[in-house]
Amino acid sequence: MGMLHIFIQIAIALLVFTHTKSCTQASTQTNGTVKKCIAHERSALLTFRAGLSDPANRLSSWEGGNCCQWKGVQCSNTTGHVVKLDLQGPDLNCDVQVLGGKISSSLIGLQHLQYLDLSCNRFNKEQIPEFLGSLHGLRYLDLSQSSFVGRIPPQLGNLSNLRYLNLNSIVGHSVDITWLSRLSSLQHLDMSWVNLSTITNWVSVVNKLPSLVSLDLSSCKLSTSPDSLLHSNLTSLESLSISANQFHKRIAPNWFWDLRSLKQLDVSFSQLHGPFPYELGNMTSLVQLDLSENNLVGMIPSNLKNLCNLEDLSLYKNNINGSITEFFNRLPSCSWNKLKRLFLPSSNLTGSLPAKLEPFRNLAWLYLSDNKLTGPVPLWVGQLSNLAELDLSSNNLDGALHEGHLSGLVNLERLSLADNSIAIRVNSTWVPLFNLTELELRSCPLGPKFPTWLRWQTNIKNLDISNTSISDMVPDWFWTTASSVDTLNMRTNQMSCFLSPKIELMRASGMDLSSNQFSGPIPKLSINLTDLDLSRNNFYGPLPLEFGAPMLETLFLYDNLISGTIPSSLCKLRRLRFLDLTGNKLTGTLPDCQDYESTTNMTGLNIRILSLRNNSLSGEFPLVFQYCQQLRFLDLSYNQFVGTLDSWIGNKLPSLAFMRLRHNKFCGHIPLGLTNLINLQYLDLAYNNLSGIIPKSIVNWKGMALRDEKDDESYDAMSSGISFDTNEMVEFNDNFTVVTKGQEQLYQGEIIYMVNLDLSFNNLTGEIPSEICTLVALNNLNLSWNAFSGKIPEKIGDLVQVESLDLSHNELSGEIPTSLSALTYLSHLNLSYNNLSGKIPSGNQLQVLDDQASIYVGNQGLCGPPLTKKCPEINLGPAAPEDHKDGSDNIFLFLGMSSGFVMGLWSAFCIFLFKTKWRNVCFTFYDASYDWVYVWLRCRR
Ligand SMILES: *[C@@H]1O[C@H](CO)[C@@H](O)[C@H](O)[C@H]1NC(C)=O
Ligand SMILES: *[C@@H]1O[C@H](CO)[C@@H](O)[C@H](O)[C@H]1NC(C)=O
Ligand SMILES: *[C@@H]1O[C@H](CO)[C@@H](O)[C@H](O)[C@H]1NC(C)=O
Ligand SMILES: *[C@@H]1O[C@H](CO)[C@@H](O)[C@H](O)[C@H]1NC(C)=O
Ligand SMILES: *[C@@H]1O[C@H](CO)[C@@H](O)[C@H](O)[C@H]1NC(C)=O
Numbered sequence: 001m002g003m004l005h006i007f008i009q010i011a012i013a014l015l016v017f018t019h020t021k022s023c024t025q026a027s028t029q030t031n032g033t034v035k036k037c038i039a040h041e042r043s044a045l046l047t048f049r050a051g052l053s054d055p056a057n058r059l060s061s062w063e064g065g066n067c068c069q070w071k072g073v074q075c076s077n078t079t080g081h082v083v084k085l086d087l088q089g090p091d092l093n094c095d096v097q098v099l100g101g102k103i104s105s106s107l108i109g110l111q112h113l114q115y116l117d118l119s120c121n122r123f124n125k126e127q128i129p130e131f132l133g134s135l136h137g138l139r140y141l142d143l144s145q146s147s148f149v150g151r152i153p154p155q156l157g158n159l160s161n162l163r164y165l166n167l168n169s170i171v172g173h174s175v176d177i178t179w180l181s182r183l184s185s186l187q188h189l190d191m192s193w194v195n196l197s198t199i200t201n202w203v204s205v206v207n208k209l210p211s212l213v214s215l216d217l218s219s220c221k222l223s224t225s226p227d228s229l230l231h232s233n234l235t236s237l238e239s240l241s242i243s244a245n246q247f248h249k250r251i252a253p254n255w256f257w258d259l260r261s262l263k264q265l266d267v268s269f270s271q272l273h274g275p276f277p278y279e280l281g282n283m284t285s286l287v288q289l290d291l292s293e294n295n296l297v298g299m300i301p302s303n304l305k306n307l308c309n310l311e312d313l314s315l316y317k318n319n320i321n322g323s324i325t326e327f328f329n330r331l332p333s334c335s336w337n338k339l340k341r342l343f344l345p346s347s348n349l350t351g352s353l354p355a356k357l358e359p360f361r362n363l364a365w366l367y368l369s370d371n372k373l374t375g376p377v378p379l380w381v382g383q384l385s386n387l388a389e390l391d392l393s394s395n396n397l398d399g400a401l402h403e404g405h406l407s408g409l410v411n412l413e414r415l416s417l418a419d420n421s422i423a424i425r426v427n428s429t430w431v432p433l434f435n436l437t438e439l440e441l442r443s444c445p446l447g448p449k450f451p452t453w454l455r456w457q458t459n460i461k462n463l464d465i466s467n468t469s470i471s472d473m474v475p476d477w478f479w480t481t482a483s484s485v486d487t488l489n490m491r492t493n494q495m496s497c498f499l500s501p502k503i504e505l506m507r508a509s510g511m512d513l514s515s516n517q518f519s520g521p522i523p524k525l526s527i528n529l530t531d532l533d534l535s536r537n538n539f540y541g542p543l544p545l546e547f548g549a550p551m552l553e554t555l556f557l558y559d560n561l562i563s564g565t566i567p568s569s570l571c572k573l574r575r576l577r578f579l580d581l582t583g584n585k586l587t588g589t590l591p592d593c594q595d596y597e598s599t600t601n602m603t604g605l606n607i608r609i610l611s612l613r614n615n616s617l618s619g620e621f622p623l624v625f626q627y628c629q630q631l632r633f634l635d636l637s638y639n640q641f642v643g644t645l646d647s648w649i650g651n652k653l654p655s656l657a658f659m660r661l662r663h664n665k666f667c668g669h670i671p672l673g674l675t676n677l678i679n680l681q682y683l684d685l686a687y688n689n690l691s692g693i694i695p696k697s698i699v700n701w702k703g704m705a706l707r708d709e710k711d712d713e714s715y716d717a718m719s720s721g722i723s724f725d726t727n728e729m730v731e732f733n734d735n736f737t738v739v740t741k742g743q744e745q746l747y748q749g750e751i752i753y754m755v756n757l758d759l760s761f762n763n764l765t766g767e768i769p770s771e772i773c774t775l776v777a778l779n780n781l782n783l784s785w786n787a788f789s790g791k792i793p794e795k796i797g798d799l800v801q802v803e804s805l806d807l808s809h810n811e812l813s814g815e816i817p818t819s820l821s822a823l824t825y826l827s828h829l830n831l832s833y834n835n836l837s838g839k840i841p842s843g844n845q846l847q848v849l850d851d852q853a854s855i856y857v858g859n860q861g862l863c864g865p866p867l868t869k870k871c872p873e874i875n876l877g878p879a880a881p882e883d884h885k886d887g888s889d890n891i892f893l894f895l896g897m898s899s900g901f902v903m904g905l906w907s908a909f910c911i912f913l914f915k916t917k918w919r920n921v922c923f924t925f926y927d928a929s930y931d932w933v934y935v936w937l938r939c940r941r
Contacts (some may be wrong), residue, residue, distance in 0.1 A: 009549065033852070047106035056097040076142065088119050099121040108135065126149070189212065199222070213238050219243070227255065232255075237262060278301045308335050322342075385411065392422075398421040471493065474495050513537070538559070543562060553575050588619070663688075685762065705777055767788065813834070825845075
């Protein structure tokens, strides 16, 4: 969370670049002693207005004779000329309220105009009009963030009275800014976010502006920065921001160190390197200094004692690589009472915080997260009475905080001690004076008692007390206290109790109570909830009939004791992406959602990841998946599902990449349709009653055939345009066991990298199709305990990624292909109990596998090492007996007899009903009838 905070800081900083001034203030007009408007100026204004588009009617007051009373218009008290035109758009977010259209040259009629503000509007893709350069009276010109594009007209250089110029975010490439040097009265210049990448002389141009007080050229793609200025005109410059440029040079020498008048210097994100500059010591006016995100190395210089005005210091993400005590000692002591903000996360600060320190009386923000600080938090922290935010997260701090550390922090709003070993030991009756909005204590040893002082923190938006060794009942007041949190994280504790019905009234959008001892039924959820993790608890009873959280996207309830059926109200959770009910006691069939599908005009469910593993669910392969076009990961393993795998699976689940159906009672054969799942990379059908052959069309499983990440693009292109966000899976850290290399292995998110085909423990027959050798991305191939016959495919050695290969307990015959020795990743091989014969191939990986003999045991005809049986001098290779006793003959016989009848019937039916596309339809019907007949025979034996 410390990092998150830093990112927010950066985001805010970036916003500040783009938003250099507030765009929210609406112009108001005091009429006072209003002069009458001058007629030709009035008509100039009306012509100007006519060119504008004004969808929100912001200029509705622009009528009537006295234009001096129009909104945004201001006339001189003495002469009556229009002197000010302030049409700044409202808040950037209120896009609809902006002005657009064309800027009429009639504005030239306002020759006394001193102030023109058109910022924060949308003059879509218009160039800045050149004629603005003839409004010689202009002192203030703001065209920022109004979607102007193209060249900035050099005519603006004629505005010699200009004091203020803001061209922030003009989109375009400025090739020449020498015109700027003619604006000799200019005090404030903002050209941030204007592309000045080709301009090398920018410093000498701005050096011609002796009145300049503030200069903002951040994010201008500047690449040059001279070491020094021979003669500096910039004696009044107080604020310089050249952050987020690409100077690629040492931080010193650099021209800006000569600017002794600077109060604010921001050169963050500018690719500067070297040690912290000694020149800093001369910058006695500095109030605010930001050197963040450069590659500066080493301690700050020792000569800072005259920086007595310093209030705000940001050195985030440099490599100070020295002790925090030394760092504090080098901060100018004369500024200690002025310092408001110290921003030092990720700065490689070491050592413990000094035990004694003259407190920084004004310090409001202290960020020391993600350093290497050790030892206890000293008591002086408690004297920082102005502190609003304290972030010490991700260090190695320890010891305890008690009342003395906390009672004085009356203004504290945000406290993060996360990922340290800091305990909080306060009296159970202690009432803090602060009212926090954010509290992160992750991994701090708070327990075993639930912290009672939390009771008074009723304003918290973000509360993280995960992994804090709390082993206690959650007091009922807590759910009231937490009723206004946005995110609540209490995972990995030993908290117990039923969840209070008050949960329904909470505002939270995210709650993680996983890995605790919570029990009782799952209560109705609150309406704002999007992410809920209650996994690894003792919840029991049925799922709520109404979840009550229509926005829910993530619902993790795995490893609980939940029983009963899955309610059909789940069909209403249209945003649900991740659902994990693994390891419960659920029974019955899945709702088919058909009612919801026909009564709503929404198209399907949004579910991506679904795991129902390890329950007692039953019924056929659930029809609800017909509405789950987005489904990527499906785990129904270890349940009681029955019936056949239908061909529609291949057509209705185009995104499916992982299908785990292990340990169910599916029967029938592997339908051809299943091979339409081109994204399939993980298929586990082990321990079912599947029969028949492996179809040759498995070559379609591109997910198992594409080898490296480089192929991802083609992979996505093929996957019917639905791309797989792998991060989704990585975040999802349920544990999966995968049987590979002869044992169960535990996987978490990394399962997404596994390519697996496991058909073991079924009744599959026929030859192993040679097409299997095209699935070259396979890591694990397990066909054991079936009735496969014929030879091992010759090209088995093409499966170069295979780590585990198990063909044991089949009826395979013939010789072992020598290509097997090409499998260099192979670490587990089992060919035992087949009818293999001939000489065992040798070489490479085959030689180093463990337990050599057991790989080949139970094959009468095999000879040569590692077996003791010697091979005959001339190996004739005993012919494999070609007997098909496996019953598939019967099926084909039956089909042969009946298919004439069946096909005849279907064909007539098809032609009669479906004249168009009859071929397709009938093909499908034929496939289905084949399925049906086959299954009828197999499943009813
Ligand atoms: C400003 O002008 C409006 C419209 O003429 C009038 O209603 C209002 O009273 C004036 N305000 C002042 C302060 O004179
Ligand atoms: C014009 O008059 C208003 C109202 O009396 C006053 O606030 C403002 O300062 C005057 N402006 C000038 C330029 O004198
Ligand atoms: C300083 O500014 C003046 C006035 O704009 C200008 O004439 C002079 O050349 C500038 N000096 C340098 C070194 O640019
Ligand atoms: C400014 O700093 C530089 C480098 O440390 C030093 O050489 C110079 O004397 C200082 N100038 C003043 C005016 O202090
Ligand atoms: C911190 O300092 C160590 C040397 O003590 C260095 O190896 C490491 O790269 C530094 N870390 C960062 C983020 O600069």
